[in-house]
Amino acid sequence: MKLFTRYNRVNITTTIITFVVGSIAFYYVLNYVLISQLDRGLHVEQTEILDFVREHKRVPDPLTTKHQWTEYIPATETITHPKATTTEAYNKLESETEPVRQLVFTIEAGGRLYKVIVNQSKTETEDLLQMIVLVIILMIALILLFNYLINRKLVTALWKPFYTTISTIKDYKLGEKKALQLPREKLDEIDLLNTSLNSMTERIHQDYHALKMFTENASHEMQTPLAVIRSKVESLLQLSEGKEAMVHQLMTIEDATLKLSRLHQSLLLLTKLENRQFELSTPVDLTAILLLKLEERESLINAKELIVSVATEEVYLSFHQHLAEIMINNLLNNVIRYTPLHGTVSIRLSKESLSIKNYAADGPLNNEKLFQRFYKEEQSAESTGLGLAIVKEICTLAGFHIQYRYASQEHEFTIYFNTQ
């Protein structure tokens, strides 16, 4: 839910509740004030009648106006505590029954007991009340409407720099040469956000470049001694003719050197993949790469007498030539290494996916650990244990999905290209 929607919801609800409660209270207060006023009028009339009776020893003539009228009725009982009440009475002048405020009291005049009924019409009071309530309701509606409109305009305008910032962050890549440079803003909060983000990315950017430099330099510093070892082994090899044990030992050193250098290159590649240092925007002819890489391995395939079947469609992907080659290389190397002698391999490349199946009698691989770095099903000196981790990392980067299945004595690796 958007902040504005949420804010509006709360704001409007509380405003409405406040206004409703307020209006009800206002109605009762107003009603009470108006009735007190009517009652005061009734008591003034009562006092006047009492004064008149005291002076003249008789009841006055009934006074009748539209708003107030009095009746005198002979009575037998005295009302000790007269009270004003709300009731209905017949208005002779208007010829209709109206709601009234009525005061009934008794009075003795000329030795006779009278019941005096004083009526004050409530019609006008009620009309007034109605008008007031109507005006209030209209006012509330107007306030709510303007509140909503102003909020909408204002809040949208206020949040605009925020959304600009967000979209800039979204498009930002660490690989870019510059750190994030968000503009200064008038609003303190957004300005704080922008300056904090600027300084944060500046720091991250510096760290990232330091790290990148470090890995590159480390690579250089490590490969050179490896090159020295290798060249010395080669020189020694020339001197070792006739010394079989020495040749074997030298080859062990060479293998280890080779493995170390491959391991290092693989780790460097993984780091670069994680740092997203590749632009995946070149059109790549995957079919051509697959066929070429298969052809390069013809000797290896023949040596193990593997039965390979290949079905391809023409597939072009927006990808990275070098990464595509590495991906195919690693998959093919695994298949050739782990398929037993005379085993079958089937490779199918379509626009949706690349699937590589190979015969394996020894059951499924550990699907969870398969793509982890340095995971090996069996301790094999030849494997770096990084091949599938690299494939997985490349797939993640390219938005592909890689899946492993074991069915009918076959391992199957499928890469689904993101082509929806």
Added chain:
Amino acid sequence: MQLKILIIEDEISLNQSMVDFLSAAGYLCESVFSYKAALEKIDYYSYDCIVLDIMLPGGSGLDLLNYLKLDKKTDGVIIISARGALEDKIEGLQLGADDYLIKPFHLAELSVRIAAIIRRKHFNGQSIVAAGGIQIDTGSKSVTISGNPVELTQKEFQLLLFLVINKNRVLSKNTIAEHLWGDSVDFPDNYDFIYSHIKNLRKKIVAAGGEDCIRSMYGEGYKMQLQ
């Protein structure tokens, strides 16, 4: 005339290894260890091939390459660098390097690449590599042994050229595999496929009347024995 090679590499022992190896292969080698020394050499002399490291004390090998090209020098250049980054490779080749080798490399591989560069520079690619009774025409990719033409597959041709250029040297199976297959071999459990290529090549050489000159070194490497 002896071919001249300048080796620019700051790691002294690696530089020395290359000098030893290439001298044994018949080249006249000079070595320098810094940017400044390299610049002086390049200014005064010309070489058939320059082996160039990129990260040097005092400057970048790529700048040296730039300098060579601005000066319209025709020396062949092979870059050797630990920076396997693809961008560096592309940049190096765009600046006019003839080849690019990533550290660590086999000396035999370096030797065969240098030989290819020199053939291209001097003979426009139409060059005969000959040793013993073997004549390899790298232009037309044809081979004659004791005057008899021999039909070789592409891999056998590459293998023969590699062995002849590095004649009388022991080449480990790793070295051969990496030269012929590059990326496609990552530690195969057995190198039987190399053995089968060697076996086929030997048969063809012998069938053409040549001497059986390929020796196996206890199954770990091979050597072409030629005078």
